Amino acid sequence: MFKIALIGAGRIGLIHAKSIAANKDSQLVAIADVFAEAAQKLAAETGAEARSVDDILADPGIDAVLIASSTDTHSDLIERATAAGKAVLCEKPVDLSLERALTALQKADATGKPVMIGFNRRFDPNFASLKAAFDKGEIGKGELLAITSFDPAPPPASYVKVSGGLFRDMMIHDFDIACWIYGSAPARVTATGSSIVDPAIGAEGDVDTAVVTLAWDDGRIAVIKNSRRAGYGYDQRIELLGSEGLLSAQNVLENTVQKITNAGALSAKPVYFFLERYMRAYEIEWTAFIEALKSGATMPATLREGVAALACAEAATQSVKTGQTVAVTPAMLGA
Amino acid sequence: MFKIALIGAGRIGLIHAKSIAANKDSQLVAIADVFAEAAQKLAAETGAEARSVDDILADPGIDAVLIASSTDTHSDLIERATAAGKAVLCEKPVDLSLERALTALQKADATGKPVMIGFNRRFDPNFASLKAAFDKGEIGKGELLAITSFDPAPPPASYVKVSGGLFRDMMIHDFDIACWIYGSAPARVTATGSSIVDPAIGAEGDVDTAVVTLAWDDGRIAVIKNSRRAGYGYDQRIELLGSEGLLSAQNVLENTVQKITNAGALSAKPVYFFLERYMRAYEIEWTAFIEALKSGATMPATLREGVAALACAEAATQSVKTGQTVAVTPAMLGA
Amino acid sequence: MFKIALIGAGRIGLIHAKSIAANKDSQLVAIADVFAEAAQKLAAETGAEARSVDDILADPGIDAVLIASSTDTHSDLIERATAAGKAVLCEKPVDLSLERALTALQKADATGKPVMIGFNRRFDPNFASLKAAFDKGEIGKGELLAITSFDPAPPPASYVKVSGGLFRDMMIHDFDIACWIYGSAPARVTATGSSIVDPAIGAEGDVDTAVVTLAWDDGRIAVIKNSRRAGYGYDQRIELLGSEGLLSAQNVLENTVQKITNAGALSAKPVYFFLERYMRAYEIEWTAFIEALKSGATMPATLREGVAALACAEAATQSVKTGQTVAVTPAMLGA
Amino acid sequence: MFKIALIGAGRIGLIHAKSIAANKDSQLVAIADVFAEAAQKLAAETGAEARSVDDILADPGIDAVLIASSTDTHSDLIERATAAGKAVLCEKPVDLSLERALTALQKADATGKPVMIGFNRRFDPNFASLKAAFDKGEIGKGELLAITSFDPAPPPASYVKVSGGLFRDMMIHDFDIACWIYGSAPARVTATGSSIVDPAIGAEGDVDTAVVTLAWDDGRIAVIKNSRRAGYGYDQRIELLGSEGLLSAQNVLENTVQKITNAGALSAKPVYFFLERYMRAYEIEWTAFIEALKSGATMPATLREGVAALACAEAATQSVKTGQTVAVTPAMLGA
Structure with a gap:
């Protein structure tokens, strides 16, 4: 039984608290x-104890720390928790600053403690099935990957201001999916973006609609489409063309009911947002963390991979400003 | 907080125990x-106490009894529990004998205590969405209802022997769905059946493949297809033609992944069996029972409706033997 | 080049005239x-000559006669044309009277001339693909066949009066599909029907909504659903459960466009009626007739099979009146 | 009745010859x-006369010329035919040289004769339905357009050598679709491409897999994915995110049959290539040309639009070489 401390009791912390409770090998204690x-x-709801971060890190009885606090605290907490001998599961993104994240990576690596980044989408059963089929060679060699990722509605401008921008805040997931599917980070990133959904987002210097192309040195390509507003729900699809076929993972719909009338055939929309779509993924993510702790295997989403996704975001941010393709250098990946 | 006793600790009892625990207004005590x-x-796993039935029924602290024991005990337990002042949720079918079930209905009604029958499919979110759309008039007046209900694999002949036959054991669910959607029991039942899947089933005098047609006096028709063996999973679909369109509820699939190769476009199968398909329905069913207890509203699937489904099964059993349409009389419905 | 005479210049005759013209081995001459x-x-539009039936049958230069005149003339014309040495393609149904059709079968058989019945649906590329996959054993042995066949809108009561009733006029196609897929005629027929779409149809003694179950002696079952009014278009589907899987042929839709909005995901309806759905099937049907003429192979839909479909219709007509299962005897099949 | 001359009797010329014959207002004469x-x-097959180009252009009895000869002859023939007073339907692309095409545009415009470019996909009933729904405002303002366009198999390297490259030869269709849907040419083009399908294509300096992003000044974005090899057929899809929803046009499949077995649910592939997918579009295209000739309305795909697609291809060709976004200037559009 692993004793777990949760740092950050907001919306996402609450989700994790449930997963910790549901796993027979973990117990939320602080x-x-x-x-x-x-x-x-x-704490009252879960039977855990409310404690300070210092207190938690000093407690040798705590095995692992789940970091679900605000992004600007992630790097510090990763460094401190690993230095204190704790395993870590940290929410995405690692940091808004690639430089800062690289330092955290270096320090955490030095401790030898495992750090997993909360890329929950890898654990979505649909995406995981696609990945498994691809890894088994069912469509041959990967050539052209396309990720569609639309939120149902744009966040308030106040959130956008502190979010680090669409590439670090939202597309970070898709960068990770692309690197995860192909098994490595891209060599070059090219971004196109605009603020067409909400002028307030543009006023903050951010984009709300973007297309980013990632290129690998062996010719593989990935393209990511993001919009802050689909309107009809959470649109989360992957499509991978390989040398022997196409694999796709379609949306999860609200139900399976269809109505055919003179007006056409009406089916359900995609489920509304990430809680509906990825609740099961969060549970599986936590199980995967615990299983890796138990077996000592590499974490199924490492801090280094979290840095790689951030490096893509950094490159995309530059590319959209300059209109030029930006290289993802080894230094940006902490190599 | 309602105190609940569970009678029957088998596979289905276990499912209900989880639902009782998950509901904040109910507690499994015995x-x-x-x-x-x-x-x-x-009891050890759930924190409840193992007790005898007599003991449970005599305990004034117990509010409701969930009957998940073998079918031949249902009528007795319904009668005894309601006589003891308990509310009841009883698994389907009410009984294998329509006559016996009618007596139980009469006795339970006399106590005034609420009895719900566990027709879990009514609570499947897909079927419930179809029903809600129909009740809102989205396809006008119902005319022709078609229910497909195939199990993945046939049960052993030993089970068939005591099951009461396909109509009472398996199609009972579909009879209930038909009556539920149309809002009343049919006037006439016509059945065709054969044993083509497994000769051992035929040797027991039962069928494994059947089509039953239900007719209402105003001209509405329903048709039910059953097979004990789909092979590919649990095939559970409803299709309702109305005066202004068609409503259907399709299968729930294992995932949303599709692979297109030279061999065609391959998608996932339906989920394997009732636990995968209806787990959520069982939870909602229990919530609906508790909500009805709290509000005093009519149960969302009454004992009388359980008797109606059994009357259809009785009629179908006769029809398949005689090759004649069989009337569902008011007496068979306890009217 | 086969010289063809067309008897019947109505709507369906016009369709056949186009198919005859499109085939390089046939020429419409009369x-x-x-x-x-x-x-x-x-005749003016097609370059053929308007002639009398007597004249046509007496002309040794005419190889084959396509009978697309009213149903009450079919048996006579089949007898006369075959007696005159012509090959025949005759529209469905063979006759409204099974007895009359049996006589025509006997007489035509005696001439040894080939007679094909225009069961166009066998030539629909979707249904033909399903049949081919089944015949290759892709789902093992057939067990439970379900045919859905809804017209978009009911015919006028004046048509119903002379149509021979839903079973002979509309479901005749579905009886043929069932016999074609299973490769033989059923042993027993059980019908349920009502007039719920249009009281005027009921006033003519006919039904507009019906479910018919066909049973074979080895346990195979088929069920056919018919409605005179789907409203949303022409609903034509087949679904076949076998010992190793399920084959289905879905509707042909107006287009492949989908619109997802807050109201749901809206796709196209099925195409409106038989001309839209089966135009290609009519062309292929004609080609199949010509190919059989050229090769001397058995016609791909024989007069005997036309009689079998009519025998099913006759049995269904009796069954719906009596509420009893009706046997399809060898005598009814002309055996 | 318009008298038509066809220049180019190859594969595509043959298709057009059929469309000309099928239209009651046009006659192929030369x-x-x-x-x-x-x-x-x-000529022998169609009843037309084989003549020289000079002869055709000098014949005042010929109303329109359909140019289906090799791309390097298009600009010359457009200029000469319009100068000779003929209306023109010219296959895509206008030219491999944007400069040369701009001259042809200028000269043809000066004659006042109508010139249509054969962008057949605009006339695909699915794409046309999507466009019509968008133009009616069904999903609000367009924001993010995604076009998938994969060929089934790569062409031989010998073809690639003279093709002008993927952007001018293959993606030219998609550039046109993007401009057509949004109603104007983009301001900027950004391309990523590689040769991963066939090294022989890379050896010719061309790409076989590419992603191109188009940006409009008001923030609208379009992204086009191309691959020379899907393997499973011709993958032709459009997806348009608007302010109020998503419109998509999916592939046309070989048939509607589905087989569900233990291995999954297998459906048909997309139809194999452009002849299967766009045969109907070619017929409608020709009808649209004739209708515009009759009414004097603007052609439904103008030479100027053909130049715009070529300008996009030119910009993409530069972008893929330089890794920079390339502006589409008014001069490139002939403005």
């Missing part, structure tokens, strides 16, 4: 939050 | 089973 | 119709 | 080809 009340409330 | 060990094991 | 003007008009 | 035999053969 919760910290900058808002003491939030920590106390969740 | 478990009885003819195999004392089974009751004790489940 | 057209007869009880309305001389209709024959002359179509 | 055919020219650099291979006299090809012209004579097709």
Whole structure:
């Protein structure tokens, strides 16, 4: 039984608390939050104890720390928790600053403690099935990967301001999916973006609609489409052309009902947002973390991979400003 | 908080135990089973107490009884539990004997205690969406209902022998769905059946493949197809033609992945069996029972409706033997 | 080059005239119709000659006769044309009277001339693909066949009056499909029907909504659903459960466009009616007739098979009246 | 009745000859080809006369010229035919040289004769339905357009050598579709490409797999994916995200049959190539040309639009070489 501390008692922390409770090999024992009340409330609900971060890190009885606090605290907490001998599962993105994340990677690596980044989509059963079929060679060699990822509605401009921008905040997931499927980070990134959904997003210097192309040195290509507003729900699809066929993972729909009338055949929309779509993925993610802890195997989404996704985001951010393809250098990947 | 006793600690009892635990308004306090060990094991896992049926029924602290024991005990337990002042949720079918079930209905009605029959499919989100759309008039008046219901693999002949036959054991669900969608029991039943899947089933005097047509006096028709063996999984679909269109509820598939190669476009199969397909339905069913207890509203699947489904099964059993259409009389419905 | 005479210059005759013209091995040389003007008009358009039936049958230069006149003339014309040494393609149904059709079968057989019945659906590329896959054993042994066949809108009561009823006029196609797929006629027929779409149809003693179950002696079952009004178009589907899987042929849709909005995902309806759905099937049917003429092979839909479909219709008509299962005897099949 | 001359009696010329014959308002009277035999053969089959180009252009009885000869002859023939007072339908692309095409545009415009470019995909009923729904405002304002366009198998390297490259030869269709849907040419083009399918294509300096992003000044984006090899058939899809929803046009499949077995649910592939997919589109294209000739309306795909697609191809060709976004200037569009 692994004793777990949760840092961050917000919406995503709550989801993780449920997964920790549902796993027979983990127990949530401590919760910290900058808002003491939030920590106390969740602690009361879960039977855990509200404690300070210092206290948690100093406690040798705690095996692992789940970091679900604000992004600007991630690197610090990864460094401190690994230095304190804890295993870590940290929410994405690693950091808004690639430089800072690289330092955290270096320091955490030095401790030898395992750090997993919460790329929940890898654990979506549909995406995982696609990946498994691809890895078994069912469509031969990968050539052209296309990821569609649309949110249902744009966030408020106040959120956009501190988010690090669409590439670091939203497309970070898709960069990770692309690197995960192909098994390595791309060599070059080319981005096109605009603010057409909400002018307030453009006023913050960000984009709300973007297409990013990733290129590998052996000729493989990936293209990611993002929009902050699909309107009809959460549109999350992957399509991979290989030398012997096409694999796709389609959306999860609200139900299987169809109505055919004179107006046409009406089916259900995709489920509304990430909680509906990825609830099961969060549970599986946590199980995968615990299984890796138990077996000592490499984490199924490493800190280094979290840095790679951030390097893609960094490159895309530059590319969309300059209109030029940007190289993803070994240094950007912490190599 | 309703205190619940569970009678029957087998596979289906286990499912219900989870639903009871997951509902914040119910608590599983007692478990009885003819195999004392089974009751004790489940009691240990759930924090309930293993007790005898007599003991449970005599305990004024128990509000409701969930009957998940073998079918031949249902009528007795419904009568005794309601007489003891308990609300009841009883698994389907009510009984293998329509006559016996009618007596239980009469006695339970006399107590005024609510009895719900566990027609879990009504609570499947897909079927419930279809029903809701139909009730809102989205396809006008119902005219021709078609239900497809195939199990993945036939049961052993030993099970068939005591099952009451395909109509009482398996198609009972579909009879209920038909009556539920149209809002009343049919006037006439016509059945065709054969034993083509497994000769051992035929040797028991049962069929493994059947088509039953139900007719209402106003001209509405329903047709049910059953097979004990689909092979590819659990095939559970509804299709309703109305005066203004067609509503259908399709299967739930294992995932959303598609692979297109030179051999064609390969998608996932339906999920394998009822646990995969209806787990969520069982949870919702229990919630609906508790909500009805709280509000005093009519149960969302009454004992009388359980008797109606059994009357259809009785009629179908006769029809398949005689090659004649069989009337469903008011007496058969307990009217 | 086969010289063809067309008897019947109505809507369906016109379709056949196009198919005859499109085939490089056939030439339409003569057209007869009880309305001389209709024959002359179509003759002018096609370069054929308007002639009397007597004249056509007496002309040794004419190889084959396509009978597309009213149903009550079919048996006579089949007998006369074969007696005159012509090959025949006759529209369905063979006759409204099974007895009359049996006589025609006997007489035509005695001439040794080939007679094909225009069961166009066998030549629909989708249905033909399903049949081919089944015949290759892709789903093992056939067990439960389900045919859905809904017209978009009911015919006028005046048509119903002379149509021979839904079973002979509309379901005749589905009886043929069932016999074609299973490779033989059923042993027993059980029908349920009502007039719920249009009371005027009921007033003529006919049904507009019906479910018919066919049973074979080895346990195979087929069920056919018919409605005179789907409203949304022509609903034509086949679904066949075998010992190793399920084959289905779905509807042909107007287009492949889908619109997803907050209201759901809207796709196209099935194409409107038989001309849209089966135009290609009519062309292939004609080609198949010509190919059989050239090779001397058995016709791909024989007069005997036309009689079998009519025997099913006769049995269904009796069954719906009596509420009893009706046997299809060897005598009814002309055996 | 318009008298038509066809220049180019190859594969695509043959398709057009059929469309001309099928239209009651057009008659194919003359055919020219650099291979006299090809012209004579097709002339014999169609009842037209094999003539020289000079002869055709000098004949005042010929109303319109359909140019289906090799790409390097297009600009010359457009100029000469319009100068001779003929209306023109010219196959895509206008030219391999944007500069040369711009001259042809200028000269043809000066004659005032209508010139249509054979962008057949605009006339595909599925794409046309999508466009019509978008133009009616069914998904609000267009924001992010995605076009997938994969050929089944790569062409031989000998073809690639003279093709002008993937952008001018293959993606030219997709550039046109993007401009057509959005109603104008983009401001900027960014391309990523590689030769991963066939090294022989890379050896010719061309790419076989590419992603191109088009950006409009108001923030609209389009992205086009091309591969020379899908393997499973011709993959031709459009997906358009608007402010109020998503419109898509999916592939046309070989048939509607589905087989569900233990191995999954197998459906048909997309039809194999452009002849199967776009045969109907070619017929409609020709009808649209004739209708525009009759009414005097603007051609439904103008020479100026053909130049715009070529300008996109030119920009993409530069972008893929330089790794930079390339502007599409007014001069490139002939403005």
